[in-house]
Amino acid sequence: xxxxxxxxxxxxxxxxxxxxxxxxxxxxxxxxxxxxxxxxxxxxxxxxxxxxxxxxxxxxxxxxxxxxxxxxxxxxxxxxxxxxxxxxxxxxxxxxxxxxxxxxxxxxxxxxxxxxxxxxxxxxxxxxxxxxxxxxxxxxxxxxxxxxxxxxxxxxxxxxxxxxxxxxxxxxxxxxxxxxxxxxxxxxxx
Amino acid sequence: xxxxxxxxxxxxxxxxxxxxxxxxxxxxxxxxxxxxxxxxxxxxxxxxxxxxxxxxxxxxxxxxxxxxxxxxxxxxxxxxxxxxxxxxxxxxxxxxxxxxxxxxxxxxxxxxxxxxxxxxxxxxxxxxxxxxxxxxxxxxxxxxxxxxxxxxxxxxxxxxxxxxxxxxxxxxxxxxxxxxxxxxxxxxxxxxxxxxxxxxxxxxxxxxxxxxxxxxxxxxxxxxxxxxxxxxxx
Numbered sequence: 001x002x003x004x005x006x007x008x009x010x011x012x013x014x015x016x017x018x019x020x021x022x023x024x025x026x027x028x029x030x031x032x033x034x035x036x037x038x039x040x041x042x043x044x045x046x047x048x049x050x051x052x053x054x055x056x057x058x059x060x061x062x063x064x065x066x067x068x069x070x071x072x073x074x075x076x077x078x079x080x081x082x083x084x085x086x087x088x089x090x091x092x093x094x095x096x097x098x099x100x101x102x103x104x105x106x107x108x109x110x111x112x113x114x115x116x117x118x119x120x121x122x123x124x125x126x127x128x129x130x131x132x133x134x135x136x137x138x139x140x141x142x143x144x145x146x147x148x149x150x151x152x153x154x155x156x157x158x159x160x161x162x163x164x165x166x167x168x169x170x171x172x173x174x175x176x177x178x179x180x181x182x183x184x185x186x187x188x189x190x
Numbered sequence: 191x192x193x194x195x196x197x198x199x200x201x202x203x204x205x206x207x208x209x210x211x212x213x214x215x216x217x218x219x220x221x222x223x224x225x226x227x228x229x230x231x232x233x234x235x236x237x238x239x240x241x242x243x244x245x246x247x248x249x250x251x252x253x254x255x256x257x258x259x260x261x262x263x264x265x266x267x268x269x270x271x272x273x274x275x276x277x278x279x280x281x282x283x284x285x286x287x288x289x290x291x292x293x294x295x296x297x298x299x300x301x302x303x304x305x306x307x308x309x310x311x312x313x314x315x316x317x318x319x320x321x322x323x324x325x326x327x328x329x330x331x332x333x334x335x336x337x338x339x340x341x342x343x344x345x346x347x348x349x350x351x352x353x354x355x356x357x358x359x360x361x362x363x364x365x366x367x368x369x370x371x372x373x374x375x376x377x378x379x380x381x382x383x384x385x386x387x388x389x390x391x392x393x394x395x396x397x398x399x400x401x402x403x404x405x406x407x408x409x410x411x412x413x414x415x416x417x418x419x420x421x422x423x424x
Contacts, residue, residue: 006413
């Protein structure tokens with residue numbers, strides 16, 4: 001006992017060469033099981049200006065709903081071709097993009113079931129500690145009983161659900177991350 | 191399966207708030223709503239291990255590259271990554287980046303009028319050993335100006351990024367140097383409300399890390415969140 005947490009500090013503006021590799025935004029390989037999905041969106045600040053120097057990390061279960069981690073001991077198949085971690089930087093217009101699969105549902109607290117979701121961490125200059133949110137999927141029946149979604153007010157809940165816009169490419173979902181102001185994304189204290 | 195125990199929550203004052211007006215970039219980027227606390231599920235208790243092979247051998251000494259030797263004061267930074275119970279976090283990835291000895295990053299957006307060093311990238315990736323220990327040979331980074339306010343200068347610092355065992359333990363932080371007069375003036379360092387917590391960001395000069403006739407040594411231990419005793423982790 002007795003060790004105390006090291007405080008968080010901002011990632012700053014100069015992380016790119018150290019942390020970003022374009023391959024880290026592509027989670028799928030040809031043999032990966034599951035429904036392909038491209039998730040893209042913009043990171044916007046309180047003035048609706050794009051955030052061109054953010055880093056987005058995602059962590060998700062595989063198509064069967066199992067995390068590739070020793071503490072997930074569910075009797076579901078692992079996928080040797082899917083790890084579940086992704087990392088991307090935003091571009092000059094604030095866009096990020098991941099090529100992944102839709103995860104399966106995973107257990108929640110107790111006997112609850114969580115709807116398919118992707119865990120998201122956001123880092124940027126001006127963020128002294130990481131922000132955490134989740135990407136849920138549109139037209140997903142399990143959303144109705146998801147304990148985390150149901151803990152959010154109905155007004156703010158849509159900020160957590162990706163959208164398939166009328167002009168979106170096939171298998172592409174949009175998920176904007178609004179750091180501040182109107183339609184501010186719901187962030188979690190995890 | 192039952193949900194494994196969650197991770198402990200942050201102690202009050204031990205991490206910065208989201209909004210810290212003295213750090214101007216927080217003003218339009220910090221959420222206005224309080225984050226909503228959720229209990230830790232498998233989604234938070236699991237996290238990326240090392241499925242992505244980006245660690246290259248030899249990265250623990252970044253003073254030599256491109257066939258040359260970096261300019262500046264060579265130093266050694268060593269420490270241990272542990273949890274709040276003092277248990278080492280073994281085989282976890284530590285990603286490191288810093289300015290060169292002149293206070294310039296090898297980054298296209300760094301416009302500071304200080305020389306780049308062709309023999310210094312400022313980037314390291316290290317895996318902790320079985321005890322959670324790591325060791326880096328680098329050069330002492332220079333201070334540099336930034337435009338946060340008039341005559342603003344960042345204290346000398348090294349960026350650290352760590353995963354630990356779960357999504358919940360992810361941490362990005364900065365290491366500072368003891369005795370730096372810029373520390374008391376720096377809005378980023380001073381964003382941590384609790385003074386004792388703030389001082390945990392300052393490495394200790396350490397004669398046991400120092401190597402005779404070679405380099406001064408600094409010790410910087412990093413403490414990630416520990417496991418809670420209850421599933422709610424409070």
